[in-house]
Amino acid sequence: MRSNPRSPLEDAVSKVPAITFGFWIIKIAATTLGETSGDWVTMSLKLGYLVGSLIFLAGFLVLVSAQIRASRFYPVLYWATIVATTTLGTTLADFCDRSLGVGYPGGVSIVATLLVASLAVWYRVEGTVSVGSVVSARAEWFYWITIMFSQTLGTALGDWVAGEDRGGLGLGYEVGAAIFSGGLLITALLRLWPRISRTALFWVAFVLTRPLGATLGDLLDKPVAQGGLHFSRFYASGVLVAFIAGCILLLPQRAASRVNSAM
Known part of the structure; x- marks a missing residue:
């Protein structure tokens, strides 16, 4: 009996990692690095949010292009690209909140609209926003x-x-980290409910790990008077780079399975 022909999508190679516990550990560390390194460029080096955003946008485009040209999943390249998105995200958010003068609620509204629009267009074009696709x-x-x-x-x-x-809201970095950690815990528990889309839960968790990393980064480098520990942004970033590199070497990294699932 002849077997059914495989589709090009089934034969394609995924270049993003499987979503494991190790993935989330590295993701949180990468988001914390994005906060400390982004603040180092814009604040410590005093280049400003617009210049910092342009610098990190260039890095983002270079790394994404390299990721797309790659023939398979390369953990170092993938996580370097993730770090590029976190640093760019840091400076873009600061630019919206502070340079544009819309404040934190306005910045959240603008970026949330852009995220929803990106997911909607992606879903309309591809029919799914699953990582496996x-x-x-x-x-x-x-x-x-x-x-x-x-x-x-x-x-x-x-x-x-x-x-x-x-x-x-003025809740402070420690309370903020606790709130977002609680949100991640709830998201993880919702995975036990089979009727909830795993794809939707992934994107919720992906968003929540960023403010957790941001509050941890702010806790490390903000002045003591502002509730931080006032560590050097440069040295804190170096420690985080070493930690991420160690995780990439020690934690299992494999490409995601090819799944034709829709949200």
Whole structure:
């Protein structure tokens, strides 16, 4: 009996990692690095949010292009691209909140709209926003643009919850980290409910890890008077780079399975 022919999508190679516990550990560390390194460029080096955003946008485009041209999943390249989205997300969120003068609630609204629009267009074009479907250049561009907007939204959420000025809730970095950790725990528990889309839960968790990383980053580098520990942004970023590199070497990394699932 002849077997059914395989579709091009089934034969395509996924270049994004499987979603494991190790994935989330590295993701949180990468988002924290995005906060400390983004603040180092824009604040410590005093280049400003617009210049910082342009610098990180260039890095983002270079790394995404390299990721798309790659023939298979390369953990170092993938996580370097994730870090590029976190640093770009940090400076873009700060630019919206502060340079545009819309405040934290306005920044959250703008970026949330962009994220929803990115997911909606991706779904309309591809029929799914599942990580398992990211096996073509077009899907990869949708994936990375959505990742970038989700990182930007996470930064804006973290600043809105923790910050006291610009319409912030003023809850502080420790309380903010606890809130977003609780949100991640609830999201993980919802996976036990089979009727809830795993794809939807993934994107919720992906957004929530960003403000968790942002509040942890702010806790490390903000002045003591603002509730931080006032560590050097440069050295904190170096420690985080070493931690991420160690995780990539020690934690299992494999490409995601090719799944034709829709949200």
